[in-house]
Amino acid sequence: MNHLIISFISPDRPGLVDTLANIVRQHQGNWQTSSLHHLSGFFSGVIEIAIDEAQSDNLIDQLQSIPNFKCHIESASPNETENTADIVLELTANDRSGIIQEISSVIHHQGGNLLKLVSSHDSAPHSGQTLFKAKATIAVANNTVDALIDGLEALADDLMVDISR
Structure with a gap:
């Protein structure tokens, strides 16, 4: 079984996910994992498809023929489980330039691997100040979680970190 990782961006339009799902089904693929988002009039995402190698090239050709649909496709092997803990962080702080870099640097220097990051900006309820909010899933060796x-x-003093393991 071949695993394809498909990243894409397209002007948003109704039926785009249906089109993608139909192409996957027509080629007997199995939609494994995805993260899809509407961003400023565009629709973008990443999808992992499990598919028989004999069907891969036809699926890729059909995806690349969708009008106004830019995609990048890589063949991958599913990860084997390691001796790591997956932890989920919910982060809230006053928004500032460089906050993602600060967070990712700490994760990197502690040997963590950022698996998923979803971030947003919101207004603080009483002050109206812009807040940075993020939810991150990190794989980290069991013996480095506390560090x-x-x-x-x-x-930072204003960074609130909620952790679940």
Whole structure:
């Protein structure tokens, strides 16, 4: 079984996900994992498809023929499980330039691997100040979880970190 990772961007329009799902089904593929988003009039995402190698080239050709649909496709092997813990962080702070870099640097220097990051900006309820909010899933060696959490909490006084394991 071949695994294809498809990243794409397209002007948003009704039926785009249906089109993608139909192409996958027509080629006997199995839609594994995805993250799809509407961003400023565009629709973008990443999809993992499991598909028989004999069908891969036809599926790729059909995806690349969709009008106004830009995609990049890579063949991959599913990851084997390692001796790591997946932790989920919910982060809230006053928004500032460089906050993603600060967070990702701590994760990197503690040996963590950022698996998923979803971020947004919201207004604080009473002050109207812009807040940065993020939810991150991180794979980290079991023996470095505490150091990672300590490093994140030391970034700034206004950074709130909620952790679940």
